[in-house]
Amino acid sequence: MKLIQFFITLFLFLILVPHPLIAVESPSPINELDDLSDQALQMTKAGRYEEAKHLLVYFSEEFASLSAQQSFSMDELRILTISHNLALESINQTSLALEQKVNAVTKFRLVMDALNSQHQPLWVEMEDPIMEAFNGVKVAAESGNVDEYQTTLNVFLSKYNIIQPSIKLDVPVERAQSLDARITYLDHYRQDVLEGEQTMSELTALETDLQKLFENMTEDEADPSLWWVIISTGSIIVSTLSYVGWRKYKGQGEMKKSERQKN
Template sequence: MGDVRRIIMVRLCGFALAVFLLGTGFFSGGAVTVLADHVKPDPQAKKWARQADRVEGKVAEGRWAEARKELNQLAESFSKADLSRSSLTVEGVRALSDTLVEADRQLNRVMVRPEELAEVTQRVHLAFDALAQPHQPLWHRFEGSFRSRIGEVRSGLKKNRPEAVRRSGRKLIEHYEQIRPALYVVRSPTTVEKTNALMSFLQKELQKEELEPGTVESAVDQWERMISPLFYGPEEEVLAIGEEGKPPLIPALLSVGGVIAGVLSYVSWRKYRYSRRTALDRG
């Protein structure tokens, strides 16, 4: 096993380094903008999306054993794929891997939690669907939900109803959590980190004992301006709206950290899959 782990680590590190250098413009001499167009669907990705769809469907029907079997087949196929040849970023691979691991854990609970399981398997479906059809993905259906929650937050602020603001704000964040893995598949890591930062900021504001209406409204306004470019526009528009004024070195360091975290996460996932298969074989 030691040699296998080293081989996987070397391959993933090489893949991660290549992605990072391309993303920072090292080979081209300038910055490279990663758009949704960088993801080109292939027959394998479409097959994974269909499997993810079936997993979500079986979970919705309460057919846990069948969903577990379908998920195992999807995870097995994904774990054997040569992802170094794909157009996915390291963070995209990590996002897909994380959804599979979480779905597997939820399905193998002693007592299944239907609502949590439904949310997790939806994230799996949205992420793999984004890989299969990046230009007309299912996660785009959340646009209306985002705008509705924004309207509710504004209404609560106007009527001075802090609990209503918190409730609608949390729902908005929950919607974002559902599409976040898909965003990592079709958007650049830098863009997703900008949206992550905004959602984290909003969450912290909602957790305060006393809301600051102006701050909450400002965060919601910023998110509303991000929606159209995030869903349909170029990376530059999203980055411009989410610009935090950090020194140029900080984004680069964050990118390196993301690459390292992605590599470690994916290696851990491969080890997790191996241990699961070993346990099943012994059983």
């Protein structure tokens, strides 16, 4: 019984305490670049533009070194380069408001995370503000309020623009292009869209595409290493219980045999 209690305690300990093999892992070069992009975003949010600029410049130098060792696709290089350049340009423009600078650096930050993340990317966390902004567009369209429609559409487009490059990295080309086509239609024909009969059907179709976009990117966030610990430890416990049961059965058999011999 004490042996069983020991292994159950060990099992709980391994689940609740971080695995030592994971804790000692050193960050990879691409993880360090991901951290740099996050630091640049935090400096931008704090209004510390010079520090953000230095981090972005340092990122460029480090990424050039990494790209010589690790292969990236042409699309990945293009999207990351464009988002990085826009982030740096926004930091250098003194006339831009803080929100515009933050949006530009956030876009770059999400692209870098999309390149680095193995599971659910950060841009998926933009689901609530984007769907909320889109709902404002639908409400304005349903009420026929042109001014409100123009305003809410601009808000939605601004938020979607932040995650658009990251979507292209994580979503199949056909789906990304289809989504872009719907959004481009609403933007280019915004003056006529409220007068057309297909306005609500277009908005409904776009809403469905957006919902599927976020739903399909939601993955099990459990750490694979945790499952490995659970499975391996569980195997040990099952083996131990089987062994203890076998020993108990064998012991009972020997006792019965011994009693028969005495009789």
